Amino acid sequence: MSKKKPTTNRSEMILSAIIDSYIEEGTPIGSKKLASNERFNLSPATIRNVMSDLEELGFIASPHTSSGRIPTPKGYRFFIDSLLQLQPLDQDEYTSIENTVSTLTASNKDLALNVSSTLSNITHLAGIVTVPRKKNNILKEIDFIPLSDRRILAIIVINQKEVENKILQMKRDYTRQELQQSSNYLNQNYSGKSLEFIKKDLLNQLKETSDLAKTLMNNIIDIADDVLKTDDNDDYFVTGESHLMDHDELSDIKRLKALFNAFSEKQELLNILDKSLTTSNIQIFIGEESGYKIFDNCTLITAPYTNDEGSIGVLGVIGPTRMAYQRVIPIVDVTAKLLSKSLKS
Numbered sequence: 001m002s003k004k005k006p007t008t009n010r011s012e013m014i015l016s017a018i019i020d021s022y023i024e025e026g027t028p029i030g031s032k033k034l035a036s037n038e039r040f041n042l043s044p045a046t047i048r049n050v051m052s053d054l055e056e057l058g059f060i061a062s063p064h065t066s067s068g069r070i071p072t073p074k075g076y077r078f079f080i081d082s083l084l085q086l087q088p089l090d091q092d093e094y095t096s097i098e099n100t101v102s103t104l105t106a107s108n109k110d111l112a113l114n115v116s117s118t119l120s121n122i123t124h125l126a127g128i129v130t131v132p133r134k135k136n137n138i139l140k141e142i143d144f145i146p147l148s149d150r151r152i153l154a155i156i157v158i159n160q161k162e163v164e165n166k167i168l169q170m171k172r173d174y175t176r177q178e179l180q181q182s183s184n185y186l187n188q189n190y191s192g193k194s195l196e197f198i199k200k201d202l203l204n205q206l207k208e209t210s211d212l213a214k215t216l217m218n219n220i221i222d223i224a225d226d227v228l229k230t231d232d233n234d235d236y237f238v239t240g241e242s243h244l245m246d247h248d249e250l251s252d253i254k255r256l257k258a259l260f261n262a263f264s265e266k267q268e269l270l271n272i273l274d275k276s277l278t279t280s281n282i283q284i285f286i287g288e289e290s291g292y293k294i295f296d297n298c299t300l301i302t303a304p305y306t307n308d309e310g311s312i313g314v315l316g317v318i319g320p321t322r323m324a325y326q327r328v329i330p331i332v333d334v335t336a337k338l339l340s341k342s343l344k345s
Contacts, residue, residue, distance in 0.1 A: 011050050011054060013039065013040070015054055015060070017037055018034070018070075018075075019079045021033070023325075026248060028062070028063055029070070054069075058074045071322075073286045073287035076321055076325075084329075096118060097122070097331075098338055107162060112236065115129045116240075119332070123317050124246070126241050126263075126319065128236060128302075130235070130315070132343070133312045133313060138158060138194055139186070139193055139198060144183050146176055152168045152174065154223075171222070174219070179223070202224065247320040250297060250298070262292075268295075272285060272302075276304055282301065283302045284302075286299050298321065299319060299325075301332050305339045306344070
């Protein structure tokens with residue numbers, strides 16, 4: 001047997017059987033149990049020898065409390081890369097994903113949240129989806145409606161069909177006439193322009209405006225400042241975190257708390273997702289492969305999704321290293337492909 005990987009059908013079959021059994025039952029597997037498997041015509045002693053070789057190679061390990069063996073991240077990696085047989089989605093799962101990605105939503109954030117929830121519901125893991133990145137958010141139309149307590153409702157249409165509603169807390173009350181003047185000015189002068197360009201140009205216009213017109217321009221800038229902010233590029237949604245509590249490997253309270261904090265603080269997870277954004281295939285980070293200790297007991301399965309301009313986001317699931325890879329990988333893959341298809345013109 002090679003010192004890097006199993007090279008015989010026998011060793012590969014036994015490794016596969018160990019992983020299949022552990023994924024299904026969650027308990028260490030011994031040679032006697034494997035010998036009773038109808039797939040093998042081997043004695044417990046022969047199987048013990050093969051298991052000893054697999055352990056020496058780092059593909060399986062023995063927990064402190066049992067003489068049986070469980071897969072290591074290295075074992076899972078070889079299993080996924082060389083032995084795994086993927087399981088097609090059933091029709092109900094496919095239809096659920098297809099309905100989610102084809103349903104028109106009011107905003108990119110709603111879309112990300114809905115897809116994340118669907119992934120979580122189907123896999124019973126935590127779903128994660130980044131908000132679609134836009135190189136240029138183009139203004140189509142904007143309107144302002146006065147509310148009580150110095151608040152304004154801003155209704156902004158970007159990229160032809162995406163509608164966002166924002167409630168702005170202002171420093172003073174604005175009359176309906178002032179708001180109408182501001183929206184008219186923005187629509188007449190900036191429809192078809194990017195939000196980034198509009199913010200810069202408004203400040204330039206202010207410098208060149210006569211004293212008489214500066215009050216109006218200041219009003220426009222004050223009102224438009226918050227609504228023109230674009231912070232989607234560093235946003236994602238994680239849903240179904242409670243599913244992680246159902247897995248013994250992640251059920252430790254301290255471990256869960258640290259994991260949930262990582263979801264909230266975002267940066268570590270965003271760094272992992274950014275690696276997936278630049279690829280075209282499924283990415284699987286098993287344990288320490290993520291590069292962050294907080295995810296050492298987890299597996300992240302991710303895939304980029306695209307529109308006509310290229311990759312604009314990443315979706316996937318987070319769960320324990322003991323997960324049904326044969327089922328979960330196709331779910332992530334199909335979701336990314338269906339979402340990409342719906343986002344292309």
